Amino acid sequence: MGVNDVINVFFILTLSLRVQCQAVADMRAAMLIIDIQTCFLPAGSLAIEQADIIIPIINDLRKDSGKLFKLVVLSQDWHCPKHVSFASSHPGKKPFETAPLRYFSNGTLCYDNTNQTKVPGVLTCPAADETRHLEQMLWPDHCVEDVTSGPTSSNISKELTVTASDVIIKKGTHCQIDSYSAFYDNGRFSATELDAILKSNGIDTVFVMGLALDFCVKYTALDAKQLGYKTYTVVDASMAVAKDTEKKALGEMDAAGVELITSHKVWDIL
Ligand code: VGL
Ligand code: ZN
Numbered sequence: 414m415g416v417n418d419v420i421n422v423f424f425i426l427t428l429s430l431r432v433q434c435q436a437v438a439d440m441r442a443a444m445l446i447i448d449i450q451t452c453f454l455p456a457g458s459l460a461i462e463q464a465d466i467i468i469p470i471i472n473d474l475r476k477d478s479g480k481l482f483k484l485v486v487l488s489q490d491w492h493c494p495k496h497v498s499f500a501s502s503h504p505g506k507k508p509f510e511t512a513p514l515r516y517f518s519n520g521t522l523c524y525d526n527t528n529q530t531k532v533p534g535v536l537t538c539p540a541a542d543e544t545r546h547l548e549q550m551l552w553p554d555h556c557v558e559d560v561t562s563g564p565t566s567s568n569i570s571k572e573l574t575v576t577a578s579d580v581i582i583k584k585g586t587h588c589q590i591d592s593y594s595a596f597y598d599n600g601r602f603s604a605t606e607l608d609a610i611l612k613s614n615g616i617d618t619v620f621v622m623g624l625a626l627d628f629c630v631k632y633t634a635l636d637a638k639q640l641g642y643k644t645y646t647v648v649d650a651s652m653a654v655a656k657d658t659e660k661k662a663l664g665e666m667d668a669a670g671v672e673l674i675t676s677h678k679v680w681d682i683l
Contacts, residue, residue, distance in 0.1 A: 442683060443484040443616045445637070446471060447595060447623030447630050447651075449573045450490060451566035452555040458564035459555035461625055461652050465572070470650045470676050471622060472574045481683040484580060484614050486607065488595040490556035490629070491567055491583040497522060498591040500551035508553045514590075515544040520602030522589040535589070547600055549591060556585070582607050584629075594632035596640065608640055618643040620679060621671075622650035627658035634671045645672045647679065 449468060453461050475485065492498065500508040515525045515538050523538035538544050556567040569575060582605050585592040592598040595607050611619070619642045621634040630651045638644040646666055653659030667673055674682070 441615050442482055442618040442620065443486055443611055443614070444474070444482045445595065445619050445621045445623075445633060446485065446487045446573070447621065447633055448488055448490045448556075448625070449570045449623055450556055451568045451570060452490070452557075452564065453624045454570055456564060457555065457566070458553045460564075461654055464624055464652045465570075467622070467624075467650050467652050468570060468572045472572075474620075474622075474647070474650060474676050474679055475574050481680075482620075484611070484616060485576070485578070486580045486582055486595075486610070487569060487573075487575065488582045488584055488607075488623070488629070488633070489567060489569060490585050491558050492556055492585050493588040494554075494557055495588065496554075496557075496585070496591075497589050498549060498552050498585070499554045501554055503551060506551050508551055510551050512549050512551055514547045514549045516547065516590065516600055516602070517544060520587070520590060520598070520600060545600055547590075549599075558586070580610055582610075593629045594636045595629070596633065596636040599632075611642070616642070618645070620645045620647055622647040622676075624652060626651040626653040627662040628654060631662040631666060634666055635669050638669050638671050643672075644670075645674050645679075645682065647676050648673050649675045 449471070451457050452459050454464050495502050497514065500506045500510065503512050506512060515523050517523055522535050523544055524535045525538045554565050557565045558567060560566050561568050582595050584595050584605055587598060590598045590600055590602065595605060597604050619637045621630055621637060621644065623630055630646060634644050634646045653662065663673060
């Protein structure tokens with residue numbers, strides 16, 4: 414091997430190193446892993462059928478392309494024991510029925526005599542309609558704050574790979590309003606810290622996956638897109654509550670410009 418060969422090898426090595434560093438420097442993508450919690454898994458109180466099969470897919474994504482994500486965010490549905498989204502908070506109502514809810518403009522719930530959704534301690538709505546209406550789907554008690562065992566546990570699954578640098582975002586933390594999106598509550602009265610955390614890390618692209626595809630994954634992806642992030646929903650790393658709402662959710666995300674992909678595609682995009 415002559416001097417020129419040595420120089421050439423050196424040149425090629427430093428070039429490939431620079432290309433790799435460039436890839437790392439340009440890495441502005443985050444993984445948003447939504448609500449992989451006991452309450453939504455097969456033994457949970459709001460069990461999503463076969464939800465457990467997506468966990469190894471998410472873990473593999475972290476393993477194979479994990480170093481290419483600048484940030485991994487885990488969201489956690491986190492409700493007070495008498496949360497307004499629980500059917501048990503509405504006398505006479507059963508899970509999967511809906512209830513009309515009315516809110517003052519500051520996001521506090523008011524009680525409208527025309528519906529049967531009286532929640533203890535809630536003020537009566539003003540006669541003049543200065544309130545916002547939300548049709549709330551009522552759920553079984555689930556993901557109760559600080560409950561760490563049993564079907565209503567809000568624990569993140571022990572099967573999911575979690576590392577010390579992961580960011581955890583709690584959602585649904587206000588007793589009187591539900592929150593499907595990891596960015597805002599359902600009335601958009603308040604925001605979580607997610608957008609600020611993504612922005613402060615220079616994130617411009619998000620890959621959303623988890624539970625449930627037709628609720629929290631959908632609303633998180635729609636909000637991410639609206640907030641200006643390049644947004645991908647990883648469909649095979651997500652599971653829906655029901656087939657009909659799954660189809661509708663995929664259509665809504667597609668129409669909003671969210672890219673629907675499978676986990677195999679992630680590596681090609683990054
Ligand atoms: C969810 C229903 C109620 C979800 C949360 O994570 O999709 N669904 N709370
Ligand atoms: Zn919930």
